[in-house]
Amino acid sequence: MAEWLVERGIGETRAALVDGDSVLEARILPDAALVAGTVAAARLARRIPARNQGIAIWEDGEALVTPLPRDVTEGARFNIEITRPPIPEPGKPKRALARPTDAPPGAAPPLEQALDGPVRQCDWRDTDRLERAGWSELLEEAESGIFRFPGGEGRIALTTAMTLIDIDGDLAPADLALAGARAAAMAVRRLDIGGSIGIDLPTLADKATRHACAAAIDAVLPQPFERTAVNGFGFVQIVRRRARLSLPELYAQDAVLAHARALIRRAERSTGAGERTLHAHPNVIYAIDSREDWAVRLSERLGAPVALRADPALAISAGHVQARFP
Incomplete structure (x- = not known):
């Protein structure tokens, strides 16, 4: 189970x-x-009357509020509940989304x-049941945007409009489309991808195959979600609730920090005794060292000293942990 x-x-x-x-x-x-469900005491900085929206700001950020109550004027204070965090995008990141609430300010539920x-x-x-289930491979998929399945692979691309998944491989078009539709839906679920998602399958002239591809998606993805039919060009669009950043978006937002957190997790579970030395790219080491409590908490959990060693020859994904005694 x-x-x-x-x-x-x-x-x-x-x-x-x-x-x-x-x-x-x-x-x-x-x-x-910033987590969906957080309630913040904000101030209305700007109304957008044509869209019944407004820009609310508080000490730690800003959000686009929908719908905006008519009695809230610019400069007024009111409470908002975050429904989606800000989304990292090239040039101009998308603001967080929020809605008005009567609830008192506070953190999101656990x-x-x-x-x-x-x-x-x-x-x-x-x-480590997560690692046994393929946690490291999952993070590699999130960073690279590539997932593989028998006879093909999928490539994930983050765009300002939607997350796009391209399916390619060596199987016959109908077989590749069916296998790719199922694998893409599994990746969407596994990597926590939400919002608007486009899946580009091989061109499909046969309606029965298109219906089978749609059924494969429906069988894998849990509700709620919406989707279009698979058209003759093999394209299908899915829309899922988006309450947080997907795993690929976390790596797109700050790959160095994501790798730093993953290295800390490996260090927690490292075997041996005595001092642990974390070897990593200088940027990864800086990300850990600049957060004073990380190394301290790691040392407390290990019951051993922790040392950080920067190695510019290492890729940011190539960090490793060494114990003084095996």
Whole structure:
């Protein structure tokens, strides 16, 4: 039976719906991230009457508020609930989204409350069930945007309009389209991709194959979501609720910081005794060192000193951990 495994790590909270040795869904919430469900006391900076919206600001950020109550004037203070965090995009990141609320300011509910199904709390002292289910491979997919399936692969591209997934491979077009539709839907679920999503399958003249591809998507993706039919060019659009950054968006937003958090997780579970030395690219080491509590908390969890060693010859994804004694 599938169950959610939740880890409150250093710098992030991780959750994965694991069935046997496979991750069906995954979520990562960085500690400093603005989370949907947070209620903030904000001030209306600007009304947008034509769209019944407004720009609200507070000490830590700003959000586009919809719908905007008519009695809230510019400069007035009111409470808002975050419904989606800001989205990193080239040039001009998208603002967070929010709605008015009568609730008092406060943090979002714990991640566990939003998970559907049994939940098990895990930590660094337990058997690493996430890694056994392919956690490192999942992060590699998120960073590279590439996932593979028998006979083909998918490539994920983040655009300002939507997340695009291109399917390519060596199978016959109909077989590739069917396998690719299922694999793409699995990747959407696994990598926590929301919002508008376009999947580009091989051109399909046969309506029966197009219907089969749509059925494959419906069988994999849990509701709620909406989708179009698969057209003759093999394109299908899916729209899912978007309450947080997807895993690929987390890497697009700050790949160095994402790798730093992943290295800390590996260090937590490193074997051996004595001092642990984290070897990584200088930018990754700086990301860890500039957050004073990370190394301290890691040392407390390990019960051993922690040393940081910058190596410019290493790629940002090539960090590793060395124990003084095996």
